[in-house]
Amino acid sequence: MAKSHTQFVCQSCGHVSVKWAGRCAGCGEWNTYVEEVRAPAQARSFGRTGVQTGPQRIPDIPSQLEARVPTGFREYDRVLGGGVVPGSLVLIGGDPGIGKSTLLLQFSHTVAGRGHTVLYISGEESANQLKLRAERIEATHENLFVLSETDLDLAVRAVEQVKPDFLIVDSIQTVYRPSLTSAPGSVAQVRECTSALLRLAKDLNIATFIVGHVTKDGNLAGPRLLEHMVDAVLYFEGERHHAFRVLRAVKNRFGSTNELAIFEMKNEGLEEVANPSEMFLSERAERTPGSAVVAALEGSRPLLLEVQALVASSSFGTPKRMSTGADHNRVSLVMAVLEKRLGLQLQASDAYVNLAGGMRVEEPAIDLGVALAVASSFRDRPLADGDVYIGEVGLTGEVRSVSRLEQRIREAEKLGFRRCLVPMHSLRGWRYNGTIQVIGVSTVQEALDLAL
Incomplete structure (x- = not known):
């Protein structure tokens, strides 16, 4: 039986070292190495389940337009490039308390009202806390399911049970896989959980949104690989002492990265701003x-x-x-x-x-x-x-x-x-x-x- 080995992983860039060092050899940051136990390698299939294809000539591939699902927020659709693409994986980052969870809960209610099933998985709030916030912003549609869970394996079983059209995970730093020995939020957990959600989104054709925490420098916490894995990266930003919030796209495989959406934070939630200049x-x-x-x-x-x-x-x-x-x-x-x-x-x-x-x-x-x-x-x-x-x-x-x-x-x-x-x-x-x-x-x- 293979033994587990200890390794040190940089929490900024994911660089792996066999021994601890004060400065990361990959990104140059200080005091970022954390000790993790590397589990023995297991046989794993990295291919997508279902269809098995070989190399194809690009002219022989049939052209088809991606069907986009409108969110009900014209501003949100503008940033996404015209709507949500089924099977896409979108990462939303922003400062604490800026309104990421409120935006996604309102979005869930809107698409649920259009006949879609939404599963909202929260690792930071209980179901009762979610219900209180949902009642405050009037996001209580019957097609909206909520689950308070941090174990990703149990969350995946809930997805297979509900079979939603939209999946929201809040946040990627709180969920974990029990098969990994590292703590939730570590580089290994964030990378593995995002990879599992990516396969789930592509295999079941579920539009998935994950919330990511940001560091004090304003960058997304976790390895830089996280931004490369997802289809779109959105930043929700604004001054906490101002009522206005701006949603920007810094990466979008299905649209432009120059668009932005402007919202105003009110007691009832976020409201779109129709004429921001005025x-x-x-x-x-x-x-x-x-x-x-x-x-x-x-x-x-x-x-x-x-x-x-x-x-x-x-x-x-x-x-x-x-x-x-x-x-x-x-x-x-x-x-x-x-x-x-x-x-x-x-x-x-x-x-x-x-x-x-x-x-x-x-x-x-x-x-x-x-x-x-x-x-x-x-x-x-x-x-x-x-x-x-x-x-x-x-x-x-x-x-x-x-x-x-x-x-x-x-x-x-x-x-x-x-x-x-x-x-x-x-x-x-x-x-x-x-x-x-x-x-x-x-x-x-x-x-x-x-x-x-």
Whole structure:
């Protein structure tokens, strides 16, 4: 009979070592090795049960469209690429308390109301706790089954008994396989449980959603292999002190990874936001120095956001620079351009930049709005009312073109803005036929003269 052996496994990357070390040889992290007992190898079939096929010529494979199941959430369908693909495995991550379980419980109720059977397996809450939360958000459909279980083998038996169309496991760090000696949440358990759920989803054609915990760095806990195994990886994020939540796709085998969904957290659960631009600008104060409206693009959706800047005299030798929602490096670059090309003496001032509403935008198309908001606060003069600013700022002070300009302008026109300052290069050979006035600018100085 084969003996068990002790090994040390890194909890960050899954690297295996025969002896303990302070630093992982695979990822370089410190104090991540955990001792595990390696069970003797057993004969195991890795092939899929059922059909056995050999190599095929790709032109001979019949083409067929994947039938997608709508979730009842238009925003959720947008992120998934048009709906849920049967047999897919989707991983959803996010900070604790952000609303992952609430989102999945509402989703379960919605698809159950469309005639589908849903099995919700929770390793973190009891059945009574699930019932209390389900009653609060009114998710009590008769086609929704719940099970409080951490033993994956027993959970698989429940799946074979219920035969659901949708399976939800909350969370992958709490379930375990008794055949493995490592603790729940370890690299070996997470890898093996995810592999078992992947085979279950593909063999029985069950759309499966698993919840993953995140580390303090914001990355999904467990081995990086976890993200490679699943079909889609979604991040549910947002500031806990804001009511808005954003669902982003960072991997999607069945759709785009540039889409996002915006929800608002209420007492009754999550509610879709139909017009996020109007929502983000609803509390904007008019004719206030340091405030500018920009048009960002997230996937195929244009968003109008308010950029707020505050420039104040510094009490220390080194001025402070802070940014919330915008890329800190881009903000520093824009401020350096304002100092060098426009002559603004910002080296003795603290500067704070914020995207109102808790949104996070990394695209450079908001550079022009950031630059004008900082200049407006520095001069203590409000920008022209009814303006929207679009453009990337270069190191020489030029305003560079951005993608999908017409979509951004249409969103600004829909919300009643009167002028739109855009890169001059984007207007060459193109004219916008609408009521909003589109003005091309070549430099930040030219844009500032028009805005003030």
